Amino acid sequence: MAYNIFVLVKQVPDQGSKAGINPDGTIDRARAKRMLNPFDRYALQAALHMKKAYGGSVTAISMGPPPAVEVLLEALEHGVDRGFLLSDRRLAASDTLATAYALYKTVTYVGKFDIIFCGLQTTDGDTAQVGPQLAERLGLPQISYCEDFSIQNGKVQARRIIEGGVQRVLTEMPVLVTVANSYHPLEYKSFRGAWRVQQLQRRQDELKQYIQTVDLDIVGADSERCGLKGSPTIVAATEKVGDIGGNCTMHEGSAPETLVRDCLANTNINEFLVTSTS
Amino acid sequence: MTELDVSQFCPKGDVLVVAEQILGELQPVTMELLGAGRLLADKMGRTLKCAVLGYNLGDMPNKLIEYGADVVFVADDPELYMYRTLPYRRVLVDLLESLSEPPHTCLLGSTTTGRDLAPRIAAHFDTGLTADCTELDIGPYEHKSKVDPSKVGLYPNCLYAIRPSFGESLKARILGPWKNPQMATTRPGVMIPLKPDPGKKGEIKKIPVKLLPEDYRLIVEETIREASKGIKLTEADVIVSGGYGLGSKDGFDLIRELANCFENSAVGASRKVVDLGWVSYQHQVGQTGKTVRPKLYIACGISGAIQHRVGMSKSGTIIAINKDPDAPIFKFAHHGIVGDCYHIIPEMIRQFKELKKAERGVKAVVSTH
Numbered sequence: 014m015a016y017n018i019f020v021l022v023k024q025v026p027d028q029g030s031k032a033g034i035n036p037d038g039t040i041d042r043a044r045a046k047r048m049l050n051p052f053d054r055y056a057l058q059a060a061l062h063m064k065k066a067y068g069g070s071v072t073a074i075s076m077g078p079p080p081a082v083e084v085l086l087e088a089l090e091h092g093v094d095r096g097f098l099l100s101d102r103r104l105a106a107s108d109t110l111a112t113a114y115a116l117y118k119t120v121t122y123v124g125k126f127d128i129i130f131c132g133l134q135t136t137d138g139d140t141a142q143v144g145p146q147l148a149e150r151l152g153l154p155q156i157s158y159c160e161d162f163s164i165q166n167g168k169v170q171a172r173r174i175i176e177g178g179v180q181r182v183l184t185e186m187p188v189l190v191t192v193a194n195s196y197h198p199l200e201y202k203s204f205r206g207a208w209r210v211q212q213l214q215r216r217q218d219e220l221k222q223y224i225q226t227v228d229l230d231i232v233g234a235d236s237e238r239c240g241l242k243g244s245p246t247i248v249a250a251t252e253k254v255g256d257i258g259g260n261c262t263m264h265e266g267s268a269p270e271t272l273v274r275d276c277l278a279n280t281n282i283n284e285f286l287v288t289s290t291s
Numbered sequence: 292m293t294e295l296d297v298s299q300f301c302p303k304g305d306v307l308v309v310a311e312q313i314l315g316e317l318q319p320v321t322m323e324l325l326g327a328g329r330l331l332a333d334k335m336g337r338t339l340k341c342a343v344l345g346y347n348l349g350d351m352p353n354k355l356i357e358y359g360a361d362v363v364f365v366a367d368d369p370e371l372y373m374y375r376t377l378p379y380r381r382v383l384v385d386l387l388e389s390l391s392e393p394p395h396t397c398l399l400g401s402t403t404t405g406r407d408l409a410p411r412i413a414a415h416f417d418t419g420l421t422a423d424c425t426e427l428d429i430g431p432y433e434h435k436s437k438v439d440p441s442k443v444g445l446y447p448n449c450l451y452a453i454r455p456s457f458g459e460s461l462k463a464r465i466l467g468p469w470k471n472p473q474m475a476t477t478r479p480g481v482m483i484p485l486k487p488d489p490g491k492k493g494e495i496k497k498i499p500v501k502l503l504p505e506d507y508r509l510i511v512e513e514t515i516r517e518a519s520k521g522i523k524l525t526e527a528d529v530i531v532s533g534g535y536g537l538g539s540k541d542g543f544d545l546i547r548e549l550a551n552c553f554e555n556s557a558v559g560a561s562r563k564v565v566d567l568g569w570v571s572y573q574h575q576v577g578q579t580g581k582t583v584r585p586k587l588y589i590a591c592g593i594s595g596a597i598q599h600r601v602g603m604s605k606s607g608t609i610i611a612i613n614k615d616p617d618a619p620i621f622k623f624a625h626h627g628i629v630g631d632c633y634h635i636i637p638e639m640i641r642q643f644k645e646l647k648k649a650e651r652g653v654k655a656v657v658s659t660h
Binding site for chain 2: 113142185261263273
């Protein structure tokens with residue numbers, strides 16, 4: 014059985030880097046260092062694992078401004094077969110609902126699939142909404158917070174996280190899966206994969222066979238349902254949250270015994286100790 | 292813009308809270324949502340409704356009334372015994388469509404269940420949803436942007452969904468007054484529940500459960516609750532966390548030993564050590580892990596990168612132990628000890644034992660009298 018495996022990836026600002034972080038805390042996306050959304054690394058691993066274990070091909074799909082092609086190249090290096098980038102100025106300021114709509118049109122345009130893997134959430138939005146909203150648009154069952162899965166008789170058996178526990182579920186395909194970060198970390202890209210992509214980047218014509226950039230017209234999306242117009246929510250105001258603490262009482266330069274004694278004397282830490290029962 | 296007296300406007304629709312229960316056990320976030328929902332409903336002069344789905348719910352609807360609901364919709368059916376996306380989605384969509392007007396606001400918890408279910412409902416109704424709110428309010432909003440002329444206007448009663456954004460260095464107020472229900476999920480442990488009022492009157496309405504064949508596409512084979520496996524990070528009073536500065540996996544033996552000194556304590560960890568496999572993901576605190584706010588947080592060998600900080604910065608007292616006096620964690624901890632974890636932690640444990648011994652001594656003296 015050759016499965017058609019889709020994986021959704023997003024390029025996000027690297028929050029570990031100071032580049033492009035304005036003094037008011039907002040992001041200057043043009044100057045910020047860019048990276049593959051850390052959560053998507055698990056989705057990518059799941060897609061590649063499925064291909065390796067059960068056969069098929071992996072298609073990575075992304076939405077974003079032109080530089081987002083970088084995450085598709087990265088996916089290619091890891092062993093993804095092809096990529097699609099939905100890029101269109103009319104998508105600017107899309108909220109999760111508008112994003113899910115645009116991705117729905119893109120997924121439908123790309124073609125038939127058995128399974129769609131998504132990261133649990135993104136580090137720039139942190140909503141975890143786009144996956145389930147896309148599943149709703151596609152009318153699919155979903156497995157969110159998936160931390161392991163296998164294919165049994167053409168069905169997906171998965172373990173997913175629930176509050177204070179786990180659940181084992183079984184579902185037919187097609188299905189949308191959001192992968193938790195307790196899934197296996199993404200394996201290092203192979204030297205061969207990296208070399209191949211390096212060669213491809215020198216031959217743009219050939220690269221186009223692997224990575225296609227599409228816009229709203231090509232995928233047949235209604236631009237009224239995208240971007241600011243298609244978004245039912247807006248960010249009305251932002252305010253910077255001040256640093257908490259800020260007045261750290263330092264204990265240093267003495268023997269551990271003194272340091273600990275000083276610290277304990279100045280905190281309420283003792284209140285939390287296990288009360289002796291004997 | 293001058294402050295409007297919003298109470299003079301009567302908005303359309305009530306406030307609806309979707310309760311969360313697991314195997315018959317009402318989740319704390321539900322009471323928190325009812326507390327928050329009550330304030331919103333009172334501000335608008337509307338009723339607070341609550342929907343609860345499950346099987347053999349028994350007295351649960353009354354409990355929801357005690358915690359603030361005026362009306363409780365009950366879907367009690369064997370098919371709803373365990374949470375599954377599609378059947379729960381079906382029942383809620385049917386409920387919302389059966390109401391004479393859609394709720395003004397619809398709230399769920401940002402738990403694994405709420406975050407699974409809320410986006411499906413929002414997408415179905417093409418309405419706005421804000422995730423992981425830390426504050427909710429009702430207030431006016433004047434939309435001036437002419438990008439979409441149909442949206443321009445003054446909206447007297449909007450749901451203000453306030454949430455941290457971009458690694459929590461910013462708070463964003465998110466609005467979507469153009470379409471009801473205005474939806475939001477709230478983080479567990481943030482909203483304040485009301486004190487239960489056993490005398491409170493309310494109405495309980497049974498709602499129909501009519502599932503379609505496509506709602507059965509996913510089967511739950513087994514649900515394993517891990518409550519017995521130690522205290523959950525988000526519910527612990529004290530968290531002792533370890534980071535890369537511990538040098539190896541073995542360092543977590545020391546972290547566990549320190550955690551065991553405290554009542555209701557749990558072990559946390561930074562992303563890096565979880566990635567290295569020193570401890571499991573369930574222990575991860577921070578942006579890609581859990582958001583915690585214990586009364587006491589002890590960070591051992593954790594540098595305090597923003598990704599970790601956003602998950603624990605609201606803790607009551609933060610004590611940091613680190614070799615590096617310039618570690619970022621000392622910028623937001625309340626107490627910092629500069630030193631080697633392998634010297635400081637054993638010393639801390641020793642002093643705790645000493646304290647206990649002294650306490651026991653006092654008790655022994657008291658008991659002889």
